[in-house]
Amino acid sequence: MDISQHPYAELLRKEMMPNIWCSGCRIGRIKNAFIEAVQHQGYNPDKCAVVSGIGCSSRIAGYLNLDGIHSTHGRAIPTALGVKLADPELMVTVMGGDGDILGIGGNHFLALGRHGKDLNIICMNNYGYSMTGFQHGPTTPFGAKTVTTSGGNPYAPLNPIAVALAAGYTFVARSTSSHPYHLVDCLVSAMNNKGPSFIEVLVPCMLFERRNKIKSLDALFLEKATIKETLSQADIHQNAFSEEISLGVFRDSQIPDRPAPAFAKAVKKKAGKKPRVTFKSKDSGIDYMQIRMEGTGGQGIVQGGKTMINAAMNMDPKLNSTLIKRYGPEMKGGSCLTDIVLSSQPVDYPFVEIPDLLIMMSGLITKERGGKVIVNENGTVVIDESTVDLSLLDDLADTVKIFKVPATQIARENFRVVVANNVMMGFVCKTTSIIDKNCIKAAIVKSAPPGTEEMNLAAFEKGYEL
Amino acid sequence: MKNEVSSSRYWNIKDCTIPIGKVTILPSYCKGGDDCDDCIRFCPENVLERGTEPNERGYFPPIIVEEGKCTVCVRCQLYCSENAIFVQKTGERIVTAEEVSLAREEN
Numbered sequence: 399m400d401i402s403q404h405p406y407a408e409l410l411r412k413e414m415m416p417n418i419w420c421s422g423c424r425i426g427r428i429k430n431a432f433i434e435a436v437q438h439q440g441y442n443p444d445k446c447a448v449v450s451g452i453g454c455s456s457r458i459a460g461y462l463n464l465d466g467i468h469s470t471h472g473r474a475i476p477t478a479l480g481v482k483l484a485d486p487e488l489m490v491t492v493m494g495g496d497g498d499i500l501g502i503g504g505n506h507f508l509a510l511g512r513h514g515k516d517l518n519i520i521c522m523n524n525y526g527y528s529m530t531g532f533q534h535g536p537t538t539p540f541g542a543k544t545v546t547t548s549g550g551n552p553y554a555p556l557n558p559i560a561v562a563l564a565a566g567y568t569f570v571a572r573s574t575s576s577h578p579y580h581l582v583d584c585l586v587s588a589m590n591n592k593g594p595s596f597i598e599v600l601v602p603c604m605l606f607e608r609r610n611k612i613k614s615l616d617a618l619f620l621e622k623a624t625i626k627e628t629l630s631q632a633d634i635h636q637n638a639f640s641e642e643i644s645l646g647v648f649r650d651s652q653i654p655d656r657p658a659p660a661f662a663k664a665v666k667k668k669a670g671k672k673p674r675v676t677f678k679s680k681d682s683g684i685d686y687m688q689i690r691m692e693g694t695g696g697q698g699i700v701q702g703g704k705t706m707i708n709a710a711m712n713m714d715p716k717l718n719s720t721l722i723k724r725y726g727p728e729m730k731g732g733s734c735l736t737d738i739v740l741s742s743q744p745v746d747y748p749f750v751e752i753p754d755l756l757i758m759m760s761g762l763i764t765k766e767r768g769g770k771v772i773v774n775e776n777g778t779v780v781i782d783e784s785t786v787d788l789s790l791l792d793d794l795a796d797t798v799k800i801f802k803v804p805a806t807q808i809a810r811e812n813f814r815v816v817v818a819n820n821v822m823m824g825f826v827c828k829t830t831s832i833i834d835k836n837c838i839k840a841a842i843v844k845s846a847p848p849g850t851e852e853m854n855l856a857a858f859e860k861g862y863e864l
Numbered sequence: 865m866k867n868e869v870s871s872s873r874y875w876n877i878k879d880c881t882i883p884i885g886k887v888t889i890l891p892s893y894c895k896g897g898d899d900c901d902d903c904i905r906f907c908p909e910n911v912l913e914r915g916t917e918p919n920e921r922g923y924f925p926p927i928i929v930e931e932g933k934c935t936v937c938v939r940c941q942l943y944c945s946e947n948a949i950f951v952q953k954t955g956e957r958i959v960t961a962e963e964v965s966l967a968r969e970e971n
Contacts, residue, residue: 399888399890400890401890401893401947403888403950403952404947404950405938405941405950405951405952406941406947406950410947415893415947416892416893416895416946416947416948417945417946417947419895419945419946420895420899421895421896421897421899421900421923422895422897422898422899422900423945424945425945426944426945426946426947427942427943427944427945429945430941430942430943430944430945430947431942434942578942578943579942582942604899614899
């Protein structure tokens, strides 16, 4: 006889068994109760998912033969939320301990109450971080001895039920591992609830028992805990082990109907008809080319770079290209540059080292660099006469081709300053003839904000005619 | 309790029958000892008893002493953290008059 004959065998990952929990640890019972609840509900195992964090109790996800994610410490709830958003039909359960859900992932625990998604959170409260030798955690009782509080815990414990009720969970219950039938009952109710559900399960930990000289927490739970049909405000408080522990369902409500927010109306801009530009793709013959656009923020440097790369892709779809934009936190007025690499081979390094084509719309970057214009000896520099200090070009070698255009001035006189980059682009297209005219025009239409395509195209034509 | 769960699927209360079960113990999985012994403590028919032969980890798995008395309440199966014990239903028998009178006395 082996484990494959077991009634739970369908939901157990047999190759992982037997489990690693200590002798006397009752976390395995919660796993059994969960399996009973899933079998009672008749769920298809393919439609169940278990997400867990790190800790003793999070091992459950490893022993259940269900789809699951063993996520990082404390981040089980956001991971589960992602799973639920990806497939809303899944029954997603989060298995975690008190340190995982209430300690490290405490913020996510609060946030789920606001989200209102149908997740079941099973928090196994064993009063501390037991996997690492029992350090004190958020629920360690006042005065309890742990590794980190050897003279007794000086901090007051957190009450998970009170927090869950305040956070807006629609199902809140407390149970213990010593009452597995009650736990199965709670689990089934939690699965039927359509909102975020929270079950606090008290679990005895052997390390805690030995350190605090408690003979058996399991027996203590059976002695002190009472299952109640109706619970009052006073039952929320569970004060260490000296008083009575109330078990039961604190809240089982429907998720409230939330009115659709009025401000979230879809804003539809009237998109005008985009002018159509036809272009022909051809083999460009570019082997390796580095293009850099420099300027200040607000001049359309990034937009110009995007136009350039789109145009290059229009011209030769086989070309490999990368775009890197660099701008500081100043945004408008700060230095800004865009690096484009066009290559027939896959691009290994996306930054431009020595540009073949340098488009300068401002001298700011050059000044920051120490007044030296970096460009290939046989390269081309296109500068904006109206904004760049021409004395910067004095040191350049004679073989570098230099073109000057008062792009910003033309744009200010004829259109608006924001289209200066397209005036520049038209001039670059004419002088360097790297990229076909119609390809750039198609790229401008694609990347321009709706309603401004005509102005951008006119600016491009203006630059081309110069 | 609100939801009728667990052993209800093995039991047939209408026909006044009691299931007969077969208990299987997987000794290599068991971690029973002074800290556990849940299957022995919670068995209502006292089918199990602490064994004397240790398994390879040094724990003492339980042994079956009252074969055939199991009524498939599946408590041992649900209570065992290690999944080292399980019960299979093999048949049914009709409730005897003594058992009915015993139950009446208890109630």
